[in-house]
Amino acid sequence: MKQCKALFKKEIQTHWSILLTPVWFTGGVYVTTLIGLIIGWLKGSSLDWAVSVKHIPKGMEGLIMYSSVYSISLLLGVVATITAIILADSLINGGFKRKCEILHLSQPVTLSRILGIKYLLMVPGTFLIFSLMALINAFVMSCLQIWFLSGHFYFGFVAWVQSILETGFSMMFLSSLFWFFAALYRQKSFFKGVLTILGIQAVISILNYTAGLDIPSLLGYIGRLATIRFELNGSSNPQALESVFYLITQKWQMLWSWETLLKVVYSIALFVGGFHLYRRRQVS
Amino acid sequence: MSANIYQINNLSKNYGKTKALENVTLSLGKGRIIGLLGKNGAGKSTLMRCMLGFLAHQGEVYLNDKLLRHRDPEVFTQVAFIPDVSGLDDRLSVQQTIDYIQGVNPCWNEVTASKLLSLSNLPLKRKVGKLSKGMKTKLYLLITLSLDVDILLLDEPTLGLDIAFRKEFFNTILGEFFDEQKTIFISTHQVEEVEDLLQEIIIIDNGKILLHEEVESLKNRYRVVNLPIELAPQLMVHEPKVISKTLGFVSAILPSNIEIEGATYNRANLADIFLAVVGGSNETV
Numbered sequence: 001m002k003q004c005k006a007l008f009k010k011e012i013q014t015h016w017s018i019l020l021t022p023v024w025f026t027g028g029v030y031v032t033t034l035i036g037l038i039i040g041w042l043k044g045s046s047l048d049w050a051v052s053v054k055h056i057p058k059g060m061e062g063l064i065m066y067s068s069v070y071s072i073s074l075l076l077g078v079v080a081t082i083t084a085i086i087l088a089d090s091l092i093n094g095g096f097k098r099k100c101e102i103l104h105l106s107q108p109v110t111l112s113r114i115l116g117i118k119y120l121l122m123v124p125g126t127f128l129i130f131s132l133m134a135l136i137n138a139f140v141m142s143c144l145q146i147w148f149l150s151g152h153f154y155f156g157f158v159a160w161v162q163s164i165l166e167t168g169f170s171m172m173f174l175s176s177l178f179w180f181f182a183a184l185y186r187q188k189s190f191f192k193g194v195l196t197i198l199g200i201q202a203v204i205s206i207l208n209y210t211a212g213l214d215i216p217s218l219l220g221y222i223g224r225l226a227t228i229r230f231e232l233n234g235s236s237n238p239q240a241l242e243s244v245f246y247l248i249t250q251k252w253q254m255l256w257s258w259e260t261l262l263k264v265v266y267s268i269a270l271f272v273g274g275f276h277l278y279r280r281r282q283v284s
Numbered sequence: 285m286s287a288n289i290y291q292i293n294n295l296s297k298n299y300g301k302t303k304a305l306e307n308v309t310l311s312l313g314k315g316r317i318i319g320l321l322g323k324n325g326a327g328k329s330t331l332m333r334c335m336l337g338f339l340a341h342q343g344e345v346y347l348n349d350k351l352l353r354h355r356d357p358e359v360f361t362q363v364a365f366i367p368d369v370s371g372l373d374d375r376l377s378v379q380q381t382i383d384y385i386q387g388v389n390p391c392w393n394e395v396t397a398s399k400l401l402s403l404s405n406l407p408l409k410r411k412v413g414k415l416s417k418g419m420k421t422k423l424y425l426l427i428t429l430s431l432d433v434d435i436l437l438l439d440e441p442t443l444g445l446d447i448a449f450r451k452e453f454f455n456t457i458l459g460e461f462f463d464e465q466k467t468i469f470i471s472t473h474q475v476e477e478v479e480d481l482l483q484e485i486i487i488i489d490n491g492k493i494l495l496h497e498e499v500e501s502l503k504n505r506y507r508v509v510n511l512p513i514e515l516a517p518q519l520m521v522h523e524p525k526v527i528s529k530t531l532g533f534v535s536a537i538l539p540s541n542i543e544i545e546g547a548t549y550n551r552a553n554l555a556d557i558f559l560a561v562v563g564g565s566n567e568t569v
Contacts, residue, residue, distance in 0.1 A: 006387020007387075010376070010380070013376055014373065102371055104373070105338070108357050109388050283355075284329070
């Protein structure tokens with residue numbers, strides 16, 4: 001336990017600036033908005049945007065709150081995912097690049113413990129920071145909307161929960177993929193990883209074209225697992241799409257699907273694969 | 285348990301087609317200070333990394349009669365390793381580095397650490413990246429010598445340090461670490477600095493062990509032979525690997541049992557003996 005605590009503390013101390021990227025991003029957006037508002041106020045502009053929301057039809061407040069909180073969280077989710085991908089390389093190869101790998105590996109700590117702590121910081125750590133920032137955003141957005149329009153915190157809260165879960169699973173999958181590549185390649189792991197995927201995709205395409213095979217697209221499959229999708233079935237009742245409750249139910253169904261389970265399974269497999277590659281490394 | 289702390293049998297390591305180590309067989313005893321000498325690329329660092337389980341290899345390395353596996357962290361409950369002293373984590377502060385090693389290494393001895401810290405005057409809040417090379421050396425020594433281990437492996441630890449810090453480095457190690465139960469294994473280019481410390485010497489060249497002997501016995505086995513330059517052919521008969529010419533004299537290192545008429549003899553130092561065994565330029569030692 002003492003070792004885990006020391007390892008975790010060290011990883012935070014050496015990676016805090018990367019880990020807090022979602023905080024810097026959120027803070028930057030708030031500061032920029034605030035500066036814009038102050039400049040506008042000093043120039044004597046009226047807050048037109050606050051007035052225009054009053055023209056929104058009655059009954060749409062819930063949908064607006066839900067979709068606005070969801071969208072903002074997704075945007076932050078993209079930042080969090082990029083953060084986790086950068087962390088993957090920094091956690092695995094940072095010591096090697098800074099020529100201090102031997103110091104860290106000359107301690108009587110098992111590799112499973114070292115890598116377990118690193119992965120914990122990369123996925124749950126980034127997820128925690130992202131969730132907190134998204135919660136603050138959701139709260140601010142909901143408060144503003146209730147103040148200027150009307151609505152209920154419930155929609156903002158559900159949008160927050162669903163967006164962080166959906167983004168979280170995609171982030172877990174993508175960062176685990178680049179964790180694997182970071183263990184495979186010591187230098188420029190991101191670019192080499194992307195090139196590897198593109199290379200495999202090229203081979204698949206050539207085989208499909210020349211041999212008449214029908215191998216599914218790897219790139220397409222990774223893209224499907226990595227991105228957030230809205231597939232709302234409104235053909236039977238188009239008006240249902242306007243109902244926020246319908247959207248929420250559809251989203252829950254999408255979240256608790258095989259695809260989500262596959263993201264988790266692939267992430268675990270990629271973590272284990274990365275672990276074995278790292279263990280086979282020669283330290284020089 | 286045998287008297288040897290390390291037993292290495294037929295150790296070989298290849299980097300592609302390059303043979304870094306070839307059938308190295310060695311025994312390192314307890315309570316000894318052993319020097320590993322070799323030119324650049326002779327295989328010193330590779331040997332040390334194999335002894336720590338950092339590199340996969342052929343052959344066997346036993347530590348206290350236990351076979352060492354690749355990337356087995358268990359080795360570090362008995363061995364502390366200092367490579368180049370610049371290899372600290374620049375992102376941590378001095379205090380964070382100390383806390384980290386204290387937390388992860390169960391061999392940490394708080395009493396020794398406090399003593400070394402009080403002697404070092406290290407700025408605890410300063411980032412390691414902003415420390416001078418001398419300060420980094422002190423920090424590396426602090427975090428290594430505060431560990432209760434049996435063996436200390438040093439791989440060119442003082443590379444790039446000025447002479448004052450190099451002397452302090454070795455004096456601190458001798459004073460704070462060494463006793464008759466502990467082993468120090470040093471690979472270094474600066475033979476002159478460790479010459480007085482070493483009890484045994486190992487010379488490695490092209491991945492092969494050329495010599496493993498007690499320093500005193502080695503110094504008795506070789507000597508410097510000086511001859512007037514006109515008598516040089518008498519020296520050449522014995523095919524010395526290195527000859528130097530100065531002020532009308534020629535000198536070489538030859539086995540002590542060789543007698544040449546008209547020659548004067550001096551006691552050889554380790555650098556001389558190294559050159560006599562390996563040959564090549566004096567710059568490498």
